[in-house]
Amino acid sequence: MRIGIYLVAFLVVMALLITFGNRGLVDNYLMNKQLAELKSQNFAIEKENNELKRKIILLRNDLSYLEHIARNELGMVKDGDIVYHLVK
Numbered sequence: 001m002r003i004g005i006y007l008v009a010f011l012v013v014m015a016l017l018i019t020f021g022n023r024g025l026v027d028n029y030l031m032n033k034q035l036a037e038l039k040s041q042n043f044a045i046e047k048e049n050n051e052l053k054r055k056i057i058l059l060r061n062d063l064s065y066l067e068h069i070a071r072n073e074l075g076m077v078k079d080g081d082i083v084y085h086l087v088k
Contacts, residue, residue: 058065
């Protein structure tokens with residue numbers, strides 16, 4: 001009878017350790033959730049890096065793209081352009 005109580009107690013303790021202990025089922029679930037989140041962040045960063053690489057190549061090699069950026073983002077004009085300032 002006494003051995004049965006110790007056996008049940010041992011099994012309960014082992015079940016708790018497997019479920020809630022270090023590297024247990026709960027910890028494994030949380031780690032998998034964190035891994036999925038990090039993979040999605042990594043994918044977003046890789047996508048942004050590829051877009052930046054594409055823009056760098058265009059800025060180095062494509063003069064029309066460089067002119068487009070200079071005109072639209074920096075407000076620059078070419079010689080001979082007429083600039084109109086509209087006042088309300």
